[in-house]
Amino acid sequence: MxxxxxxxxxxxxxxxxxxxxxxxxxxxxxxxxxxxxxxxxxxxxxxxxxxxxxxxxxxxxxxxxxxxAEADMAYAREALAAPTAYQVIERFLRANADALTRADRPHGCLSIQGGLAAGSDGGTVAGFLAASRLAGEAALVARLARAVDEGDLPAGTDPAALGRYVMVVSEGNAVHAAAGVGRDALHTTVDIALAAVPRRPGDTTTPA
Amino acid sequence: MxxxxxxxxxxxxxxxxxxxxxxxxxxxxxxxxxxxxxxxxxxxxxxxxxxxxxxxxxxxxxxxxxxxAEADMAYAREALAAPTAYQVIERFLRANADALTRADRPHGCLSIQGGLAAGSDGGTVAGFLAASRLAGEAALVARLARAVDEGDLPAGTDPAALGRYVMVVSEGNAVHAAAGVGRDALHTTVDIALAAVPRRPGDTTTPA
DNA sequence: TCATTTCTGTACCGATCGGTACTGATGTGG
DNA sequence: CCACATCAGTACCGATCGGTACAGAAATGA
Known part of the structure; x- marks a missing residue:
């Protein structure tokens, strides 16, 4: 090359x-x-x-x-490859909680603490980051929509709403991580958050 | 005076x-x-x-x-006065979603977009805001601990974990609101988030 | 009236901001 | 060796940052 x-x-x-x-x-x-x-x-x-x-x-x-996005968020793309929607979500939230509390990196998520409010500029950077986050959400929603089609999620499930919920949990955990909350606490939050994720009737992998 | x-x-x-x-x-x-x-x-x-x-x-x-905290977060104190833990959480998250998307105010939460990362200073402001948020979480946790004592939440429930989860959802919604996501979407996220909140067996108020 | 106290407004401070002009060093192709 | 192209480093630019000195205005108490 x-x-x-x-x-x-x-x-x-x-x-x-x-x-x-x-x-x-x-x-x-x-x-x-x-x-x-x-x-x-x-x-x-x-x-x-x-x-x-x-x-x-x-x-x-x-x-x-x-x-x-390429290096530190690789786990998100890997999670999307999981076989079932529930596993996609669980793997994403677990890997996210780990990534938010790596010892060799700042705690939290660059896409959020890079800039939330419109700073001195007209919000260009904050808008750019917001678009970047929402693009990630769209990828997850697309994966969940496929899961609905495949019967992997209940028929009535709204993939956009479920994907948004998962991203909300990950963002909230990122805010907590930036505040110094530890890895175990983030995983405990994931434990609870997963209870709201619908599962296929026969699916009993990794029960809470 | x-x-x-x-x-x-x-x-x-x-x-x-x-x-x-x-x-x-x-x-x-x-x-x-x-x-x-x-x-x-x-x-x-x-x-x-x-x-x-x-x-x-x-x-x-x-x-x-x-x-x-006194004016724009008054809803949080009001929510703590609700009779049951579930209602406390639901009222908090609903009022929060509304507060994050008021037409006459910036969207999002000042406690978060005021400063997440350690800026030019040594993180004084970010630390101050983090402490402020965690103080609110502690108040919610105390209310939920009371609910466990009163039998309002299942005996095994961890009030610290549940309170943290609720704050995570509210913070994630704040990040979404700052990105321009609308009020209806935030409430849809609350719909899903509430499914993870344990309820007393006989409690059937406002079913999803 | 007049001294005293507190606030308002202008004009300014050194430091730092993001960004650049310019000189010299270091490589390639002829 | 030489012309050329690109990078490294110093030294600087105007603008803006948070913060303040100082003079005048507006109130009080005597």
Whole structure:
């Protein structure tokens, strides 16, 4: 895949690795709270290098979000592959609770604490994050709709409502995790939340 | 209650009314995103008046949170007065869904979008808000513990876990509301969430 | 009337914000 | 070796940040 060597002086840093550092800074301080000095210090590069590589702060943030979605949210895509709707939901909420409380990462969810309120800008960043979260919700809803078609969920089940409920639980857990609530407590919340998820009559996997 | 007139020049603005304007600015832009110019413009006063009356930005924010908790979260205290645990939870989540989507207020919850991540400061504001939210959770948990004692909830019920679950749902709904999701959708989520709440055997109020 | 007290308003402070001009270093192709 | 292209680093830009000094206005008590 390594095509012909570029012409001028080669870049002195790994663009993806630097992005990982930026993810962590945005995650910990939010979009507004993360200054360019914070970012470039953590990334190990100086300002002009950052601007040359990513454009500006907002573009860097979008790239960071994309990397976050790809790396730190991989569990969500994996959960969607579970055989039954109940297992999709359970695996998602369990893996989410773990991801929200990793020791080597900030607690909580970058997509939420990156920026909820409309900051100094006109809410561009908050809107971008909201759209990103709702896209994830749409993917889950699509999976649940398929489950209804397959008879895996009761006929009357509203996949949009159920998917939204699951995302609400995950977001609420993210807020709790950001407040310092521990992993066990999040899983206990998942225990209760799962009681509201309809199951196929014969399904008795992992009873509460 | 109006004690002896103060000595010097009287204050030219209503301190509580100005605080209400500050609440709205913090709510809409978050703590960091709300600049002093935003705040003083909305409050209709100038900078030195603000500093004389409230101390500094952080103290103003804490006063705004206190006013928010008293005025905009009154529904939570009212819900705690409901006769049964189920009704406490249902009234809280219903009123919460309405409060998160008031037409005359920013959508969402100030306690959350005020600041989730540790911003430029060392997370002082985020920690303050987190403590404030957890205090509300503790009040709900205390009410649910009483319900267990009264036989209003099944004997084995963990009031801390159930209270946390309810707060998680309300926080998740707040994140959704901040993203622009409408009131009806929030209530549909509450419909599902209530299915996980244990009820006393004979209780059949407001079935789903 | 006048000193005293408190508030209002302007004008300003140093620090930091996001962003960039410019010089020099380091690579490639000829 | 040389022209060219790209990156690294310093040093800087105007704007805005939270916070304040200071002078004048408006009340009180004597």
């Amino acid at each position: 390594t095509q012909a060597r570029e012409r001028g002086r080669p870049r002195g840093f790994d663009s993806e690795a630097a992005l990982d550092r930026a993810v962590e800074v945005f995650w910990r301080h939010g979009y507004e709270g993360a200054s360019l000095s914070d970012l470039t210090d953590a990334m190990g590069i100086n300002r002009p290098s950052m601007y040359a590589a990513y454009g500006n702060k907002e573009e860097l943030f979008k790239r960071a979000i994309a990397r976050y | 109006t004690q002896a007139r103060e000595r010097g020049r009287p204050r030219g603005f209503d301190s509580e009314a100005a605080l209400d304007r500050a609440v709205e600015v913090f709510w809409r832009h978050g703590y960091e995103g709300a600049s002093l110019s935003d705040l003083t413009d909305a409050m209709g006063i100038n900078r030195p008046s603000m500093y004389a009356a409230y101390g500094n930005k952080e103290e103003l924010f804490k006063r705004a949170i206190a006013r928010y």
